[in-house]
Amino acid sequence: MTAAGRAGGPSSTQAPNRVERTPSSVVSSDAVVSVNAAVLLAAESRVREATDETEVVHLIANETRKLLTARQVFVFRTASSNDIRVVGISSLAEVERGSACIRWIEAVARQLLAAHSSDASLPLDLADYAQFDGVASAEYPFAHAIWQPMRLTSGALFGAVLVTREMNWSMQDGNVLAREARAFSETWRALLAEKHLQPRHRIERRQRVIMATFAILALLFPVPMSVLAPVEIVASQPQRVNAPLDGVIASVLVEPNQPVKEGQAILVFEQTTLSNKLQLAERDVLVARARLDRVNQAAFQDDKARHEIALALAEYELKQGERDYASDLLERAQIVAERSGLLVYADKDRLLGQPVKTGERLMQIIDPNRVEARVELAIADAIVIEKEVNARLFLDAKPLSSLLGRVVSEGFMAEPNATQQLVYPLRIALEPTDDRPRIGSRGIAQLNGRRVPLFYYLLRRPIAAARQHLGL
Structure with a gap:
């Protein structure tokens, strides 16, 4: 009907x-x-x-x-x-x-x-x-x-x-x-x-063809292959202060983030044990010297004593070496600054009374005027790692400005960061600027690699995910 x-x-x-x-x-x-x-x-x-x-x-x-x-x-x-x-x-x-x-x-x-x-x-x-x-x-x-x-x-x-x-x-x-x-x-x-x-305007066939052509051309337009990664401002070429011996820290002579001069004492280890070892080593040297003298005197009349001269001399030299080693340890119980700069470490109370091993990092001396950036680049974004890659840094403390730099070194082996994510460490040299960034500042770094078509820039991650899940 x-x-x-x-x-x-x-x-x-x-x-x-x-x-x-x-x-x-x-x-x-x-x-x-x-x-x-x-x-x-x-x-x-x-x-x-x-x-x-x-x-x-x-x-x-x-x-x-x-x-x-x-x-x-x-x-x-x-x-x-x-x-x-x-x-x-x-x-x-x-x-x-x-x-x-x-x-x-x-x-x-x-x-x-x-x-x-x-x-x-x-x-x-x-x-x-x-x-x-x-x-x-x-x-x-x-x-x-x-x-x-x-x-x-x-x-x-x-x-x-x-x-x-x-x-x-x-x-x-x-x-x-x-x-x-x-x-x-x-x-x-x-x-x-x-x-x-309001009536919708219908797009004519010719307009659709023109729009599709422009869209295809736009997708073929070359753009820099860029990725974003977390960045931190760190000191350039700092002097690392490591523990010279196994021991317990007795006192820290300089407060955190204070300037020091070359040769200035900054940290002292507990010296009681080291002093006792030095005194014992010196007594052993005296005993060994007395025995060597006695053997030398006896050698004029006793052939057997002449054969013991070499043994007594070796024992004397050994005790001298032990004394010198104990003296050296005692001298190293006090750490001095090898250069002038700013002494940087976390907290004084964390170091006092803390037992440490030889080579353990305690603090560092830096030059506040020499800084660089450290970037943690995720493995999936390692495509942009090349020599002299340009970088632009956007720090959280200064959101309205950016810093320019270039990658000067990159790690060839991924290592876990603080969140246990595998990343490649990169060092970025910053261009000179009047507004020097503060050490410890954090933000985002934009790394620009080679130029690629726009469609590849937009679809790189989806294509990689599809290949991983579908096995293409």
């Missing part, structure tokens, strides 16, 4: 009675509608009470049908600047978009949309539009119609109403339809907001 048949008209299988057509604008029907103000206001009130677009469209179609004693009302909404579609039909809950009648009505609406730009009601005879679909137009029983556009406040068309019946329409019918269309369109606009009703 067609949309017209369900609306209460003659069956689509029956031929409608032919009525001799005359121009609609000059013929007055015997069934001219006489509508009072109370009926109009009641219809407008019911439409204003609608809560969504579907209810608004349904009320517009059915209230208009009652006001004008029409047989069928079609409500349209623009799909683009040159396209319009049926969104509601009187007495029907939904639109069967695939039916021949709907396709024909939408074709009629598109021609009216292109040919008429006026806001006034337009009476017309649907039989004049049979060329769009001869079968559908021949079966449609309501030959006379009124076309009424609906516009936004900007003047753009967003919808329309097509009212049909068997008889001609009068001028009063057109005036009533025009008034109600204005009232109904205001409610429709207020409910959905005008920006949702």
